[in-house]
Amino acid sequence: MEIFKLNNDVEIPVLGFGVFQIPQTETVQAVLNAIDVGYRHIDTAQSYMNESEVGIAISQAPLEREELFITTKVWISNYGYEKTYSSVIQSMEKLQLSYLDLVLLHQPFGDVFGSYRALADFQKEGKIRAIGVSNFNPERLADLVAFGKMPVQINQIEINPFHQRETDLDSAKTRGNVQLEAWAPFAEGRNGIFTNEALLKIGNKYKKTPAQIILRWIFERGIVSLAKSVKKERMAENIDIFDFELSDDDKTQIAQLETSSSQFFNHDAPTSVDYFAELVKERGI
Numbered sequence: 001m002e003i004f005k006l007n008n009d010v011e012i013p014v015l016g017f018g019v020f021q022i023p024q025t026e027t028v029q030a031v032l033n034a035i036d037v038g039y040r041h042i043d044t045a046q047s048y049m050n051e052s053e054v055g056i057a058i059s060q061a062p063l064e065r066e067e068l069f070i071t072t073k074v075w076i077s078n079y080g081y082e083k084t085y086s087s088v089i090q091s092m093e094k095l096q097l098s099y100l101d102l103v104l105l106h107q108p109f110g111d112v113f114g115s116y117r118a119l120a121d122f123q124k125e126g127k128i129r130a131i132g133v134s135n136f137n138p139e140r141l142a143d144l145v146a147f148g149k150m151p152v153q154i155n156q157i158e159i160n161p162f163h164q165r166e167t168d169l170d171s172a173k174t175r176g177n178v179q180l181e182a183w184a185p186f187a188e189g190r191n192g193i194f195t196n197e198a199l200l201k202i203g204n205k206y207k208k209t210p211a212q213i214i215l216r217w218i219f220e221r222g223i224v225s226l227a228k229s230v231k232k233e234r235m236a237e238n239i240d241i242f243d244f245e246l247s248d249d250d251k252t253q254i255a256q257l258e259t260s261s262s263q264f265f266n267h268d269a270p271t272s273v274d275y276f277a278e279l280v281k282e283r284g285i
């Protein structure tokens with residue numbers, strides 16, 4: 001697996017296996033299958049409710065701990081220094097790990113600075129190798145980098161051919177050299193992405209599928225991808241992207257798929273803040 005080097009020299013495998021929306025009953029097998037086809041980077045979160053199952057899979061995998069790169073994310077209901085600190089310890093227990101490779105703050109709302117200080121303290125203690133955030137727009141990321149006075153290695157955001165995030169990429173590079181990760185690289189299949197004509201046409205040239213074209217395009221932009229599948233043959237397909245290169249013309253075609261809007265929700269909108277506040281208040285999550 002190819003790697004990118006983070007701004008603190010930690011190496012991250014460029015393709016991660018995401019376990020969002022994989023039911024608990026299927027997670028152990030899915031993670032074992034992903035590891036079997038070659039994934040070494042697993043992306044979970046407290047809110048996915050499957051950290052324990054990821055932990056079982058890791059404990060059963062025929063690999064040394066150091067061969068794996070494991071990410072989790074702190075959910076908003078665990079924001080604030082003390083709660084974040086204790087929730088990360090719980091995540092480590094569920095994952096059966098004495099250290100984590102990457103921990104992110106999942107959303108840009110609430111007591112971000114207090115929570116982030118807890119992650120920075122874990123990093124100083126050597127219990128988390130890299131720290132960062134998720135769903136931060138450029139101004140929120142610039143704020144954390146400029147005023148937080150703490151290292152930021154990663155921002156994990158939605159990136160796919162319909163929402164390409166070029167401004168986010170430029171800004172992350174120039175402000176702290178923060179590595180971007182792409183969630184929903186396939187837009188969860190929305191907007192006909194797997195049958196998109198431009199992607200099929202480019203794929204035909206290299207005998208690759210639209211999924212492989214997308215993941216190659218993200219990799220060539222210097223971005224880590226997190227793709228999810230519960231099907232082993234798709235997991236293998238999604239990792240088989242290192243034997244071809246996109247041409248400038250291919251990239252021009254993909255650039256034209258940009259819609260400049262999220263396929264899911266806009267983190268800038270006050271209604272999105274309401275939505276997350278409601279989740280925490282009403283459902284305790």
Ligand SMILES: NC(=O)c1ccc[n+]([C@@H]2O[C@H](COP(=O)([O-])OP(=O)(O)OC[C@H]3O[C@@H](n4cnc5c(N)ncnc54)[C@H](OP(=O)(O)O)[C@@H]3O)[C@@H](O)[C@H]2O)c1
Nearest residue numbers: 018019020043183184185186187188211226227228229230
């Ligand atoms: N930080 C955040 O807020 C955030 C938000 C969302 C996601 N994420 C992370 O990003 C990961 C990926 O995002 P996602 O799961 O939302 O969406 P995604 O990876 O864009 O799409 C997953 C969907 O694509 C299908 N699929 C996968 N490979 C395929 C292929 N080669 N051909 C056809 N269909 C394929 C999957 O179906 P099958 O499973 O049936 O194959 C599933 O329906 C998550 O698992 C999670 O780790 C983070």
